[in-house]
Structures are given as structure tokens and as C-alpha cells.
Amino acid sequence: MKDLITYIAKALVDKPEEVSVTEIEGEQTSVIELRVAKEDLGKVIGKQGRNAVAIRTILSAASAKMRKRSVLEILE
Numbered sequence: 001m002k003d004l005i006t007y008i009a010k011a012l013v014d015k016p017e018e019v020s021v022t023e024i025e026g027e028q029t030s031v032i033e034l035r036v037a038k039e040d041l042g043k044v045i046g047k048q049g050r051n052a053v054a055i056r057t058i059l060s061a062a063s064a065k066m067r068k069r070s071v072l073e074i075l076e
Contacts, residue, residue, distance in 0.1 A: 001070050004062060005032055008055055013040035029069045032059070035076070044074060 002023045010016035018037040023030055036044050045052045056072050063070035 001030065001032060001059065001063060001066075005034055005055065005059065005072065008058070009034055009036060009044060012043050012051065013037065014043070015040055029071060030063075031071050031073060034072060034074050036074075038076060041074070041076060 002021050006019060006021045009019045009021070013019060013036050015037045018035075018040070020035045022033045022035075024033070034044065043051070044055075046054075052072075052074060059070050059072050
């Protein structure tokens with residue numbers, strides 16, 4: 001899951017070297033934290049949050065296939 005979010009985020013931003021993704025795994029749920037440069041935050045979120053919703057949809061579909069639950073948090 002971490003690699004998937006990293007790939008998508010690096011494709012969206014202007015500074016892909018500043019993208020960092022950390023995964024905190026629990027028993028049933030894993031939390032994925034995405035950090036990007038401050039000026040790229042709007043590109044990851046998108047207009048009215050459309051990009052963020054799309055990324056979360058892809059993440060939930062991929063994690064459902066693995067029978068897990070994943071949550072994406074976009075941090076500054």
C-alpha cells in the first residue's frame with residue numbers, strides 16, 4: 001500500500017523528492033501518512049478534494065483485495 005500511495009503522489013506533485021509516506025500497521029487497520037511539500041499540498045488534495053477522494057478510493061479497493069482496511073491521512 002505504501003508503494004502505491006508513493007507512486008500516485010509522486011506523479012501529482014512538482015517536487016517528488018519531498019514526498020514521504022509512512023505506514024503505521026495495526027491488527028486490522030493500517031494508517032498511511034502522506035507528507036508533501038507545502039506548495040504541492042493543493043495538488044494532492046485537488047479541487048474540492050477530488051484527488052484526495054480518488055486516492056482514498058484506490059487505496060480502499062486495493063486494501064479490500066488484501067482483506068485489510070487502510071486509512072490515508074494527508075499531512076502538511
